[in-house]
Amino acid sequence: MSDVSNPETGPESGRVDEPRRRVFTAEYKVAILAECDAVTESGGIGAILRREGLFSSHLVEWRRRRAQGPDGLAPKPLGRPPKSRALKDV
Numbered sequence: 533m534s535d536v537s538n539p540e541t542g543p544e545s546g547r548v549d550e551p552r553r554r555v556f557t558a559e560y561k562v563a564i565l566a567e568c569d570a571v572t573e574s575g576g577i578g579a580i581l582r583r584e585g586l587f588s589s590h591l592v593e594w595r596r597r598r599a600q601g602p603d604g605l606a607p608k609p610l611g612r613p614p615k616s617r618a619l620k621d622v
Contacts, residue, residue, distance in 0.1 A: 556607065557607070561605045562605060568580055
């Protein structure tokens with residue numbers, strides 16, 4: 533949401549706030565996976581996904597990462613990786 537009282541970011545300025553990528557905590561992922569694993573009725577997982585605003589690809593990726601171990605569900609670092617020191621010396 534943009535702040536109407538701030539002239540630098542309000543609708544009159546012409547600037548639009550950049551959309552931000554959501555970051556899910558490991559606890560949230562574990563809770564959603566547990567809830568989806570416990571579903572027994574048809575359409576239950578779809579209802580959870582709609583309620584949370586998630587896609588089925590989130591579940592697929594989270595289940596893959598959960599199988600990797602305890603740190604698998606930790607958020608991935610965002611942004612460009614730092615340049616190697618070897619390239620700076622050249």
